[in-house]
Amino acid sequence: MKTKNSVIAKRVIAGVLAAVSSAVLFAGCSSGGSQSTAGSTAAGAQSAEKKTFKIALECAYAPYNWTQTDNSNNAVxxxxxxxxxxxxDIQIAKKIADSMGCELQVYKTEWTSIPTAITSGKVDAGICGMTVTAERKKTLLFSDPYYTSSFVALVKKDGKFANAKSLNDLKGAVCTSQQSTAWYDLLSQIPGGSIQPALTDVPTMxxxxxxxxxxxxxxxKPTGMAAVKAYSNLKMIEFAEGSGFKVDAEQTHVCAALSLNNTELQGKINTALKNISTADQEKLMQWAVDHQPSA
Known part of the structure; x- marks a missing residue:
């Protein structure tokens, strides 16, 4: 026969287990706001629904991310x-947020301000087409790659470098790229390149x-693919092995950027990424190239 005390004890244990389960599910997500603990189970569920996964990105870096006027194609x-x-980036971030049971929130942030947004706690992560560099690893923690790319050159179809096939063929080119990126650092590999000041973003480039x-x-390469689709007078140069930019393999890895101590969130993101195959990544990137806004 069950006693009254045993029933009460079981109810208390069940309540504790439910609370622990909820905490595990939403670890790594930001709270949507404070709420009084004196409330019903329904109030607790409402609080859980407010858990968010906040990310920073430019919203101006197609095909990784862009701004549009409506919510078509599952925009956020x-x-x-x-x-x-x-x-x-958005479609990958949505898969991560869904895996953690969180609502995705997007904060438009200038490229050079994204690391500060992460380290200050304004956002949980930067899912913004960022690659790994030794300098960035000093202040940021990175997830496993959610895309692996290569580096290319963009020129005009009717320009004097239109037939270039190697860095040597680009000798003396007036060149530039985006500030605070590995792209800009690569320009020093162009023989006699006339390197101009770095530019703020891809549209300006x-x-x-x-x-x-x-x-x-x-x-x-994805940025180059998007550029030639948007601008019919541009050409993307892909280099044969040994004739292009020399980079560390890590620099080709596009990863989520987190604050250095946020290993728990890193683990949850990596778990979500394990469910996205390389083939799925390529398919999704081609979708992004095809659906970016017109120039």
Whole structure:
């Protein structure tokens, strides 16, 4: 026969187990706000629903991320804005958020301000097309790669470097790329390259090339793919092995960036990424290239 005390004890244990289960599910997500602990189970569920996964990205770096005016193709609202963000990063971030049981929130952030947004705690992560470098690893923790790319050159179809097949063929090119990126550092490998000041973002880079302010841009392959789709007068140069940019393998890894001590969130992101195959990544990247906004 069950006694009254044993029933009460079992109810208490069940309540504790439920609370622990909820805490494990939402570890790594940000709280949507404080709430009084004196409330019903329904109130607790409402609080759980407010758990969010906050990410920083430019919303201007197609095909990884871009801004659009509506929520078509599963775009996500940009916080404090009437616009939406979509792209490869967004679709990957949504899969991660779903895996953790969190709501995805997007914060539009300038490229150079993303690390600070992460380390200050304003956001949980940067899922922004960022690659791993030795310098970044001093202040940021990185997930497993959610894409692996290669580096290419962008030139004008009717320019003097249109037939280039190697870095040697780009000798003396007036060149530039985005500030605070591995892309810009690669320019020193161009023989006699006339390296111009770094530019703030990809749209500004493309304007510089199409307007004739420079003759060549360095970037990764997805960015090059998006550029030639948006600008019919541009050409992407892919280099044969040994004739292109020399980089560490790590520099080709696109990863989520986190604060250095956030190993718990790193583990949860890596768990989610294990369910996204390389084939799925390539398919999703091609989708992003095909659906980016027109230039």
């Amino acid at each position: 609202p940009i916080q404090d804005s009437g616009t939406y963000c979509n792209g490869y 493309l304007v510089a090339l199409t307007s004739g302010k420079c003759e060549m841009l360095s970037c990764d």
